Structure formats: structure tokens, C-alpha cells
């Protein structure tokens with residue numbers, strides 16, 4: 001079991017350089033830009049669903065920002081060759097274990113009914129719609145998040161716990177890219193202005209510092225034009241060994 005988990009976490013450490021992941025970074029076909037896109041049901045497809053790709057529930061602002069960052073994932077040189085751009089789209093599956101292998105490995109170690117919290121609601125657009133992009137050089141990660149109607153807290157606005165979940169998701173993914181397997185030790189959140197249900201927001205994560213096992217990250221949630229600050233946060237992640245999860249923390 002420890003050997004399998006070891007392989008898994010080595011997968012996490014190569015999170016941003018997997019061949020399967022690279023293959024998914026190219027521009028999506030033109031029809032992804034359309035609101036009328038048709039997605040095959042997952043049981044008809046041999047590949048697990050990548051939730052970071054647009055679906056028909058995405059509104060114009062979500063799609064616009066997706067296109068903005070996605071267009072910077074691959075650039076064309078003067079010679080006409082394609083090469084990696086400054087941003088990388090991060091694929092997203094309904095089990096966190098799938099991140100380790102670009103979606104192909106389903107562990108039998110951890111109960112098979114387990115699902116990633118943010119990716120387990122069948123109705124598209126009902127809850128967490130998001131896509132993450134990473135900028136390795138700038139040590140920044142950006143989440144584009146469209147909040148669905150099931151995430152209501154105060155009337156007409158997003159629940160604070162759902163906002164915390166998304167901050168933990170963006171900063172946790174960012175910390176994993178920077179430091180390998182980590183767990184959230186501390187998450188400190190200031191809620192500055194409510195987020196209307198159905199709206200799209202930007203979640204920007206940046207590395208503050210790394211000290212030994214500790215990765216300190218700052219995060220802010222803003223309107224998509226950055227004019228309105230919704231939430232500010234700092235987070236501490238601690239690098240962990242496989243054995244930490246095996247012995248139940």
C-alpha cells in the first residue's frame with residue numbers, strides 16, 4: 001500500500017509536467033467557445049471527464065476569462081512553431097487521486113465512492129464551476145469561478161463556506177504545485193463584500209514564502225475586472241509524508 005501511495009505522490013510532484021496533462025493543454029476546439037456545446041455522457045467516453053473544460057452552463061464572463069488565459073497557454077513563435085506559453089491550464093477530475101496521473105489512475109486504496117467535494121454535483125452549473133491556470137514563472141495561480149444556485153448563503157449571495165472551499169482549492173492546488181503533497185494547516189479569511197450568486201469571480205493565489213516544510217500563500221477574490229475586492233486570505237500549507245495519511249494524520 002505504501003508503495004502505491006508513494007507512486008501516487010510522485011505523481012503529485014510531477015503535477016505540472018505529465019505527458020497526459022500536456023496533451024490536454026492545447027487550445028480546445030472552436031466549439032468550446034459556443035454555449036451550445038454538447039458533451040458526451042461520461043459512460044460513453046473511455047476518458048474521465050476533465051471538469052476544467054468549458055460546458056454549456058458557463059456564462060459569457062466565465063468563457064471570456066477562460067479564453068483569455070487559455071490563449072496564453074500556447075504561443076506561436078515567429079517561425080510559426082507552437083511553444084508553451086506563460087500559463088498552464090490545470091485539468092480537473094472528480095477524484096483528487098486522478099490529479100496524480102492525469103486522470104487515468106483510480107486507486108483501490110481509498111474507498112471508491114470517495115469524490116472530490118467540489119466536483120460531485122451532476123447538474124452542470126449548479127454549484128462549483130471553475131478552472132485553474134498556473135503561471136510557473138510568476139509563482140501565481142488563478143481560479144475563474146462561477147458560483148451556482150446551490151451555493152447560496154445569505155439570500156442571493158454565495159455561502160462563506162463555499163468561498164472558503166474555493167480559496168482552499170486554489171491555494172491548495174497552488175501549494176501542491178510549488179511544494180508537492182501538502183495539507184492546509186491554517187486558512188485565514190476576511191470577507192470584504194458579498195459575491196452575488198451566479199456571478200463569476202477571479203481567485204488569485206500568490207506565493208509569499210517557503211520555509212522548510214511551510215508554504216505561505218496569499219489569495220484574493222475579486223470581481224472579474226478587479227475593481228471590487230470580495231475576499232482576502234492567507235494560508236499556510238505543510239508538506240506531508242505519505243505516512244501522515246496512512247496513519248490517519
Ligand SMILES: CCCCCCCCCC(=O)SCCNC(=O)CCNC(=O)[C@H](O)C(C)(C)COP(=O)(O)OP(=O)(O)OC[C@H]1O[C@@H](n2cnc3c(N)ncnc32)[C@H](O)[C@@H]1OP(=O)(O)O
Pocket residue numbers: 096099168169170172173176182183184185186214236238240244249
Ligand atoms: C491537487 C489536489 C487538488 C485538491 C485541492 C484541495 C486542497 C485541499 C487541502 C485541504 O483541505 S487539506 C484538509 C484540511 N487540513 C487538514 O485536515 C490538516 C489537519 N492537520 C494536520 O494533519 C496536521 O496538523 C498538519 C499536517 C497540518 C501539521 O502536522 P505536523 O505534525 O506535520 O506538523 P507539526 O505539528 O510538527 O508542526 C510543524 C510546524 O508547523 C507549524 N504549524 C503546524 N500547524 C500549524 C498551524 N495550524 N498554524 C501555524 N503553524 C502551524 C508548527 O508550529 C511547526 O512549526 P516549527 O517547525 O516552526 O516549530
